[in-house]
Amino acid sequence: MKTETTTGEYMLLFRGPHWDRGLSQQELQAAMDKVMAWFEGLNQRGKTKAAHPLGAQGRIISGTNGQLVVDGPFAESKEAVGGYLMLQADNLNEAVEIARSMPTLKYGISVEVRPILAECPIFQRHPDLVQRARERAVQADQIWIAAAA
Known part of the structure; x- marks a missing residue:
């Protein structure tokens, strides 16, 4: 049996889309400055492949033949995925270290790091x-x- 082969790319899933709530304008500006500097630093090092926020509305399709379609995910949930970043990294440890440096972690956001597989x-x-x-x-x-x- 083969083992999973990664592509050297990793998906960072950002959960907690309302991290800005309760921050003053000054705190929010400082946080935004840090996030932009973090992201630009990744760009300059050639680490980013793609990144986008995700819309709050969506549908979940499940069941045999996809007959079950429900509203979701629920954007108000702290577990809702608010966006993603595809990274180029040498290994999972490097991807985790990059995720750990995300400035909004201190505001309650969480980041899930997953390898993108070749197959x-x-x-x-x-x-x-x-x-x-x-x-x-x-x-x-x-x-x-x-x-x-």
């Missing part, structure tokens, strides 16, 4: 099934193209 672990466990599925997908695509012509 889905389920695909690694069942390579023969994946190969057959790929072959069938190519055949289906060829049939569709022929039918559309």
Whole structure:
């Protein structure tokens, strides 16, 4: 059985989208200055791949055939993901150290660090099934193209 192979990229998920509540304008400005300097420092070192805030509204799809669609996640929850940052790092320890340096941690935000894998672990466990599925997908695509012509 293969082990998980990382890409050298890590996803930082920022939880606690309301860290600014209760701060004075001066405190908020100081925090923003620190966050911008932190992010710019990562950019200059070539560590950032992508970063974006996430909208408060969304849907959660689950169940067989995705028949269950509910509102969520709930933005008021302190566990709601408020944004993400994709990092280039040498290893998980470096990614964790970068996350630990996030200035808004002191205001109650939390950061989850996850490696981005080169391949889905389920695909690694069942390579023969994946190969057959790929072959069938190519055949289906060829049939569709022929039918559309």
